[in-house]
Amino acid sequence: MTDTALLDADLAEWGHDPHTHEEHQFLYVPLGRIVVTAEGAEHVIEGASGLWMPAGVEHSARFGPDALVIAEEFDAGENRLPYRAATAVEMTPLARRRLLARARSGDEGLGCPELFATLAALRGSRLPLPEPQSRIPRAVARELTVQPADPRTAAEWASVFFTSSTSLRRAFRSETGLAFTEWRTRLRLNLSLDLLAKGNLVGAVAARVGFTSANGYILAFRRHFGETPGAYLARHCPGGPFDVQLQDS
Template identity: 60%
Template sequence: MLPPYGTGPVCGISSTFVNVSDAQRQLLLSWMRASEVSEEDPAVFAVLCAGHRDVLPLPQPTGRSAATVAGELMRNPGDPRTASEWAESLYTSSTSLRRAFRAETGLAFSEWRTRLRLNHSLQLLAAGHMVSAVAARVGFVSTNGYILAFRRYFGETPGAYVKRSATRTAA
């Protein structure tokens, strides 16, 4: 993912966070450095947009406390600690931590963590792990809760996603 350079409207333009692979990042950077309009521009955008339906935008916090929590959760998405427990370990208030997440990412702490967990679950599903094992590993209390969250964000169950991904890969 490209680092966030700011949020909100700037000169009437609002920014949107987009997750990109390293290869897509390199392509985007080389395209941005080019000074001329190219016939390949539409193709560049098509490559950059490929596959983004399956990844939820996940802006990264920049402040000390929120970035510390985000870093730890990225290493272990299944960490069960609440915002209050995180705040206590960082010697800050849970209100300050929650406000930092909202201000720096545009998302509530719980929403940010759910997106992180769902994004991480995509990798585990692609690796062939069972849905129940994925749910537990990324920190959902129940498999049913994971399936409901997955369906809410991606419009299909994890099992349907795996089947569709397998079909897409085979094609």
């Protein structure tokens, strides 16, 4: 079964059809997981990450059977959001505490300025990537961080550490919330951002982080970030050296 099929199997047959909000919305899932689709990109949201949905962006959602979703809305006229597209961000302990405290209080009004400031400051330039905690998955993760282009499969990594591929895959899923291949893809994409910002061509970046083709890299980048590498960097780092070198559209 593919990783996408495994993810689909974890999701209940319920959610929201495509729609928009007049307010900015922040989604956090302290229990379970949801998948939000916006502008052709899928965002898997669970405990280690949150999602900003700017006002007016059409999106749909699928929810896991045990998903607990916290949705905070902020007036778009009073709160300036640093994102124009749906953006996944890494949660911090402070952000989690404030969201959970507000949920426990039962306050259903538009989010307060202090909460907006906390959430708007979360880092969105990288994909959320929880680190495995047990010995073997952590060792594999460290090896891949140094050599992201290493092509070995989960089964091949498992043989290196004298364990089963099933155990290794299960450990990645339980400790990071991500399948092994999805974790590796996110690592490669995160590492590619610095290479792109230094002016490297897309094809060279794709090869250095482990993609077999530039097209495959661009498709993965668009799926996870919602835009091409060139568009992403033009938005986050305008005027950088990549402006005249990227050929990705």
